[in-house]
Amino acid sequence: MSVAPSVLDALREIVGADGYFDQPADLQPFTVDHRKLYRGQTPLVLRPSSTEQVSRILRTCNEAGIGVVPVGGNTSYCGGGTPSADGTQVVVSLARMRRIRAVDPDNFTLIAEAGCVLAEVQDAAANVDRLFPLSLGSEGSCQLGGNLSTNAGGTAVLRYGMMRDLVLGLEVVLPDGRVWDGLKPLRKDNTGYDLRDLFIGAEGTLGIITAAACKLFSRPREVVTAIAAVKDPAAAVMSLSRLRAATGDAVTTFELIPRLGIDLVTRHVPNTHDPFDAPYRWYVLVEVSAGRSESGIRDLVEQELFALMEQGAALDAVLAQNEAQREDFWRMRETIPEAQRKEGASIKHDISVTTSELPRFIDEATRLLETITPDSRILPYGHLGDGNLHFNLSEPVGGNAAEFLALAPRIHRAMHDLVAQYGGSFSAEHGIGQLKREELVRYKHPVALEIMRSIKQALDPKGIMNPGKVL
Numbered sequence: 001m002s003v004a005p006s007v008l009d010a011l012r013e014i015v016g017a018d019g020y021f022d023q024p025a026d027l028q029p030f031t032v033d034h035r036k037l038y039r040g041q042t043p044l045v046l047r048p049s050s051t052e053q054v055s056r057i058l059r060t061c062n063e064a065g066i067g068v069v070p071v072g073g074n075t076s077y078c079g080g081g082t083p084s085a086d087g088t089q090v091v092v093s094l095a096r097m098r099r100i101r102a103v104d105p106d107n108f109t110l111i112a113e114a115g116c117v118l119a120e121v122q123d124a125a126a127n128v129d130r131l132f133p134l135s136l137g138s139e140g141s142c143q144l145g146g147n148l149s150t151n152a153g154g155t156a157v158l159r160y161g162m163m164r165d166l167v168l169g170l171e172v173v174l175p176d177g178r179v180w181d182g183l184k185p186l187r188k189d190n191t192g193y194d195l196r197d198l199f200i201g202a203e204g205t206l207g208i209i210t211a212a213a214c215k216l217f218s219r220p221r222e223v224v225t226a227i228a229a230v231k232d233p234a235a236a237v238m239s240l241s242r243l244r245a246a247t248g249d250a251v252t253t254f255e256l257i258p259r260l261g262i263d264l265v266t267r268h269v270p271n272t273h274d275p276f277d278a279p280y281r282w283y284v285l286v287e288v289s290a291g292r293s294e295s296g297i298r299d300l301v302e303q304e305l306f307a308l309m310e311q312g313a314a315l316d317a318v319l320a321q322n323e324a325q326r327e328d329f330w331r332m333r334e335t336i337p338e339a340q341r342k343e344g345a346s347i348k349h350d351i352s353v354t355t356s357e358l359p360r361f362i363d364e365a366t367r368l369l370e371t372i373t374p375d376s377r378i379l380p381y382g383h384l385g386d387g388n389l390h391f392n393l394s395e396p397v398g399g400n401a402a403e404f405l406a407l408a409p410r411i412h413r414a415m416h417d418l419v420a421q422y423g424g425s426f427s428a429e430h431g432i433g434q435l436k437r438e439e440l441v442r443y444k445h446p447v448a449l450e451i452m453r454s455i456k457q458a459l460d461p462k463g464i465m466n467p468g469k470v471l
């Protein structure tokens with residue numbers, strides 16, 4: 001079944017001549033996901049410029065029973081913004097809704113539309129000497145609406161939380177076209193169910209978020225960035241606890257990098273080099289920030305790292321001396337996904353357990369993976385401070401990529417069963433999309449699944465919102 005020409009005409013009319021794509025070359029970028037795992041088709045990409053247009057689009061699609069796929073910057077890791085292959089769904093891109101509607105420095109809030117690129121929201125905050133702390137590798141292209149719909153994480157979650165923690169209010173268009181104006185930038189509004197949290201992380205399956213009231217923070221005046229080689233993951237966790245205590249919870253980033261991460265990055269990414277003369281098995285990227293300059297945090301971090309070295313938990317450490325060196329350190333971390341892609345085929349995970357259990361989990365998961373695929377190269381890296389690692393594998397050197405990838409279902413099952421034993425999450429950061437629907441059914445508590453289905457049925461009885469995603 002394709003979309004009736006009369007419905008397509010009605011949708012084109014809502015957005016006007018500048019508001020849609022319907023030629024194959026323009027549609028193409030919207031039909032494949034960032035990781036190229038999914039290829040879909042669509043007859044029409046709508047690019048509304050107002051909430052009112054989004055409302056009319058959804059009302060029209062709901063009446064006609066047409067599936068709608070909302071898309072932001074198309075940086076999903078799970079195919080959450082890619083239409084189905086049968087060409088029966090229209091895509092709604094929020095890219096033209098990119099106004100900053102209000103900035104209130106004294107309330108520490110701003111209101112931004114869903115199509116704002118994350119970096120634009122960060123800039124709007126910086127322009128009034130405030131910080132919007134969400135920070136991701138894709139911040140130059142991902143959009144606020146996608147960050148909200150996937151409850152994005154990134155590298156400052158340890159200090160500021162995930163997207164969910166950074167939002168006070170939302171404006172949402174429901175599948176039948178009604179608009180919920182919940183944009184109040186209030187910190188206290190204790191009036192019943194928290195509707196906002198329903199839509200955050202719903203991946204566009206309950207409606208389209210068109211704007212958000214976001215929390216801002218004071219801008220750090222002093223930032224200390226270090227890379228330390230640590231004895232093992234247990235030493236890393238212990239180091240984090242010490243640094244948190246010593247700095248009064250001023251640690252914003254604490255990322256684990258195994259040796260393979262350094263090898264891949266220095267091999268594949270220009271302008272990168274090993275921070276130390278000797279190789280080590282494990283590293284952490286640490287960032288600590290303070291609200292005032294000459295706060296003393298630099299000395300504190302130095303003292304703590306020194307003490308950690310004396311007790312053998314840290315093996316070597318280097319503090320960034322200037323902004324250029326800080327960027328070098330960050331490049332070592334942020335280009336790991338790119339370097340792993342360039343190295344060949346990979347199998348990815350996005351798991352979390354408690355930070356305290358992470359060292360034991362890393363040991364056990366590594367041994368488990370080695371029994372299934374002894375020659376693959378294991379790359380557990382990422383957000384140690386959040387208990388969240390991208391527990392990835394790269395194909396064996398000189399191996400056969402197809403044979404390696406054929407093991408993926410077995411590897412995912414073993415890894416996610418182990419995560420479940422630890423009471424962890426099989427998708428800590430990247431959401432469900434199309435990729436992890438079966439995992440959701442297998443691992444989510446059955447009562448939680450029933451509640452999710454009831455909510456979906458209540459808000460989207462015709463099932464038009466992002467069909468085939470999440471549930």
Ligand code: MLT
Pocket residue numbers: 137334336337350382390429
């Ligand atoms: C990261 O932390 O680098 C991202 O979440 C991407 C990835 O999983 O590779």
Ligand code: ZN
Pocket residue numbers: 154382383390429
């Ligand atoms: Zn991540």
